[in-house]
Amino acid sequence: MGWGRDETEEERADRRWNELLQEVRVAQTGGQVLLAFLLGAAFAPRFEELTTPQVYLYILTVALGAASTGALIGPVTLHRFVTGRRLKPETVDLASILTVIGLFLLLCTITCAMLLITLLVLGSTTAYWIVLALFVWFVLCWFALPLYALWRQKHDRRRGRVGRAPLTRPTDPGS
Template identity: 65%
Template sequence: MPTPGERDARARSGGRDESPEERADRRWNELLQEVRVAQTGVQILFGFLLTVVFTPRFATLDSADRTIYVITVVLGAATTGSLIGPVSFHRIVTGRRLKPETVIWVSRLTVVGLVLLLATVTSALLLILRVALRSPVVPWVVAGLVVWFVLCWFALPAWALYRYRTRK
């Protein structure tokens, strides 16, 4: 029969019968799967961004579009750093009995990476749609897409967290 302290620990771990180390291992594996998806997309996007400057069309961009491009590349580099950061973080601290702390820090780094990814995608959309459409509706289309991303990536999970946390 579990002691009251063990029951409290189980309740804090979401009802699972796992030690703090087992919980950290499970959360780490879940986090790795999430980061792998984001890393792949960011690396492809960043790779394409790096090639744009070497195309003939780049020379025809006006000053504003070149500025947006530079901002997009810098944001893409920062996003790449944040979403690849978990690999080096884990490699440097592995074997030092810091798995629960590593999961917390890497989780935070991943959220920063997602915010930077939102900024990168926004900037890339702005540049691409400005060049493709040359229309005053472009900022509105981009703003609508940003709202959609924010809803999908942040608002919906926050709402679910609030709704189901208050239900217990």
């Protein structure tokens, strides 16, 4: 049994591009909804109650949301500019980098938005602990788990293991 897929470089680039587009659609939708909410918040009556540091936090949050949206839309414009020039593998690699940057900026946007909201609602240091816990959770889900999977694959290949090792303990068929 071989390792990987039996596909040409072009087929692999097409598959990776389609997978990337599906991933970006999910992240982009969430980011754009959050940005729309943030942009509308400035017109809410309670917005005038914000302290100066909270206004700066709001501006930072909106800027991060816009930057995230830009990075997550970036693969589309990149593809449009280079399409038909036989650069699909390079385009996929660059679009992947933009997507990871966009996800990091989205993490920062969500963190700042949560901080602003929890400070407004709680007005205490508890808000910082809640946001810190959420930040750690996002980092674990979005970055640590994928990096662990890459590390594990590299470690398994060094030990000569081929194929996919189970992430759970195997069950005993006799039980």
